[in-house]
Structure formats: structure tokens, C-alpha cells
Amino acid sequence: MNIVVCVKQVPAKDAPLAIAGNWIKESDIGFEMNEPDSYALEEALRLKEKHGGEVIALSMGPERAKQTIKEALAKGADRGIHIADDNFAQLDPLGSAKSLAAAIQKEKFDLVLTGLQSDDHGFGQTGVLLAGLLDLPHATIIMAIEVQGTQMRLKRELEAGWFQHIECPLPAVLSIQSGINKVRYATLKGIMAAKKKEIATLTRESLGVSIEPTQRVEKIYVPTKTKKTEFLTGSPKEVAGKLVEKLKFEARVI
């Protein structure tokens, strides 16, 4: 079973965000693998361990995105594809998906996995768009995958504690829900082995993809407050005392 897993590199969770127009200043901050994508990668590795085949880690972005591919290789992916695109942060969901789909189309694959959404843009559209562009069946928010020959039996999460089983033929595109598995750490052996693994580099031009933006992020900004927050200050003991007073006599909730 050959699996392409899309992994995005995003600003580190604790990175201070300095807004610059419609994006952030990228100097002086760290980047990491988008957490929802790490669950998709883990699921790909587990499927490979069970059914054999190859896991290809696909990422798009500037040169630094290679680091995220290397992390995937260190965890056990067999090879990587980097779509070099310095303008990645400015692309709309459809524009990004077109490049990814063109790169996937060059591969022999049974399954494409993505995370549910990215922690930066949070568009949450990539998997569904890939299914559309590759003309494949798809399902999203997947909590379990059981491969039965050329079919999969999936557990899809719905809202408010509901789930649904779905049958889906292969090949297909699945968006994986966070928490589907427990992600592994890269071992030292894995990190060493990754150094010998191949990362192919493609570009939008080499893929022959032309994009017309359908939407544009004009600017980003710190959201305006909808509620007036009363901040309590002092030592932990003072703050605790003040808070109990407020909850008892002002909010009257305890």
C-alpha cells in the first residue's frame, strides 16, 4: 500500500507572532510540523507497517519546509517530495492544492492522507480539494481506518459525540482527525537512516501548474475584544483571594 502523506510546516506553537501585513515576520521564530499532520503521518506509518508499501512525505513551502520532510523521514517515511514555493504562505487553498495534486499525480499511490487543518492558516480544505482535483473518493475527520482488500472501513467523527462508519474504495483521500493515534518520536537510528533517504524537489513551474487566486487574505490583526475582561493582579495568594471575592459577590456563581 503506497501512501502519500501531506505534511505542512507551520510556526512553532509558542512562537511569538509579529504581524506583518497579511502574514507574520518569519525571522527569529521556529517552525515545526503542523500537529494535525503528525497524526496523518503516524497513521500512514502504521498502515505501511501492517500492509507493506511505501510512505511518501509531501510538503510545500520555502527551503525550510525540507526540515519537516526530514522529520517525517526520521520517523519512518521512505522518501520525500518538496514543492519549493517561496510564496506558499500567500497561496489560497485551491492554489496550494493544485500543486500538491500535480505532484501526487506523478506517483503510484493507493491512499493520500492529510491532517484536518493547519495551525496557521486553518483553512481546513486541502484534503477535500485534493480529492476533487484527483477525482478520488474521500472522507474527512477520520478516527479509524481498516483496510479490507480494495475497500476501507472508516470511522468518521461527527459533531456532539456522534460517529459514523463509512465504506470507501481505494484509491482515496482521507483527512485524519487529531487524536486518532499516539504519534511516535523519531529515534536516533531513524534520524541517521533519514540522511540517506531521497527528497525530490519540484516547483509549481516544473509541475506545469498555473494558479489564479480565488481569495486573498488582505490583512491579519489582533482581534478586537468583544467582552471587557477584568484582570486581577498580585501574588498568587492575592489573586486567588480577589478571584474568590469576585465570584462570590460580583458574579455570584459560587
Place this chain on the structure above:
Amino acid sequence: MKLLFIAEQRQGKWNSTSFETLAAAQQIAGDTSSTVGALVIGKGVAGLAGELAAKNVAEVLLVEHDLLEAYTPDGYCVALKQVVESAKPDLVLFPHTYQVRDFAPKLAAMLGKGMIGDCIGYRNEGGKLVFVRQMFQGKTAADVTFQSAAPWFASFQAGAFRSDLVTAHPSGKAPVNAVSVQLSAEQIRTKPLDLFKEAKSAVDLTQAPLIVAIGRGIKAPENIPQAEALAKALGGEIAASRPICDEGWLPMERQIGSSGQTVAPKLYLALGISGAIQHVVGMKGARTIVAINKDQNAPIFEIADYGVVGDIFEVMPALTEALEKAKQG
């Protein structure tokens, strides 16, 4: 402009977020001198179409087919593409539900268009619509505009608009127009099976008046007893944001947010929770929200009534002690 609002139902029951999006559609229509059409899709949903017709809409489109009885992304995309092509709306609006995330971006792409998803609001800037959504997990807002020609597609987040502001039809009922669509069984590649819930949960957080919720800031499972002690001193239930339950540190039934429980307690005490939107939609209805977080820019403070910028490991024990003292006194 011509707006088309797509309502969501499952097994003949509305997804209540639908009416929030109808409220949004009516407001946008009022702001831009546009008309709103409403659409319901499924099988045997004429009764639901009648309910929509009582709202202030120009018409209701009723899209029914045997193959649309259960939701499938293929079935919905094939059917709705035909409806959008024939009805020619400028703007198609959806509630941002799990189902909409599952098919709407593809529907837009099939028409060569884009979708601005998960919006929390809009502005009309001299006739140009600007959609507001969140980025960086709610730490920033973003103004987003459409760049290509209509039709445009957008979805609104749960809680972004108030469903009680939906206005009724001024003169009784809007016309219900059935739209026939061509759909064959082989176009539907996935097969939806049973709907189910996991083992019945022992705790019903929706009924808990006082909730202490923990997020990533709790750092390690060893620290959870400190939060539990605080919940006990308060007489409340412990709950968590998704990452904590994903890690297995607390059972899934204690998860608050879009994929967990939606609660509206008297008091919600958020410890080390940044306030990512997936969490906030599950608890913003709380009467009083207290947030304790070391990051003063955490989005949770946007909705907090009382805020403490500080280390939860210092504040938790102090607060537990103060609550116990208050009980005795």
C-alpha cells in the same frame, strides 16, 4: 446580489447552526440590497422546506432525490453543482459544520471557485464584501476577500450569528420550488453506514453548573490532580480541551469544544487553555468565564470576564486554598 443559503439537516432534523447562517444571510442581504434563497437537500424533506418558507426568504429550493437520503460528499457535490449552475447565485452561504467541511470546498472547486470557510463575520466596504475569519488558532483575525468572479462560497462558524435574529416572512410564506437533479448510484463512491455514539458517558458536563477546564498549559498528566483538587474545592467537574483528551490524560467524554461537548455552565474556569476556536465554540455560552494563562495574548482572554496572567501551577493551589477557606467561612 443573489444569496443562496444552504441549510443542513440529518435524518429530518435541522443542524441548529443552519439558522445562525440564515441570520447572517438575511443581514448581508439587508446590507447589500440582495435577495436570499434558502435550500434544503435530502429525501422526504418537504416539511423542512415548508419551515424555511416561513422565514424571510425570496424562495425555498427543495432538492430531493432517493440517493440524497443519507449524506455523501459525492451525492451532495453532484446535486448542488447542478443547482448552483441553474439558480446562479452570487454568494452561497453554509453553516461551518463537519458536513460542510467535508464537501463544500470541493463543490466550489468543481465550479473553479474558492470558498472562504469558518468565517466569524463580514463587513460591507462600499459594496465589496470582506469576510472575517481566524488564523493562528484564534490568535489573529484575518480580512479575506474573493478574487475571482461569482459565485462565491463562504461558511460561518457556529455562534458567529444569532439564530433568534432570523426574521419571519413578511406576508406568510415564500414559494417552495422543487429542483430536480440528475444523480446516479455509481457517482456515489463512498457508502455511509451506521451512526453511533461511543459507550454512554458517566458524566454529563452539559448539566454541570461549575466547570474547571484544563488545556495544554497543564503540561503533564502528573499535574492533573492539582486541577482536580481545585475542581473539588469548587464543587465542580473537571473538563479539558482537545489536546488533553487526544493524549489520553482525561477521557474523551470530558472534552469541551466543537468535537466534544458544548456547555453553558454558571462558571467556566479555564486553566492553561489558549482559547483556540475549536474549544471556544464549546464554552462561550458560559455565564462567567475565568481564564488563567501565562500568555497575556492568549485568545481565551477575549471572552473572559476575569483574567489572571500568571503561572497556573502557582495560582491553582492558592485558589484551591482560598476556595476551601471561603467554604469554611
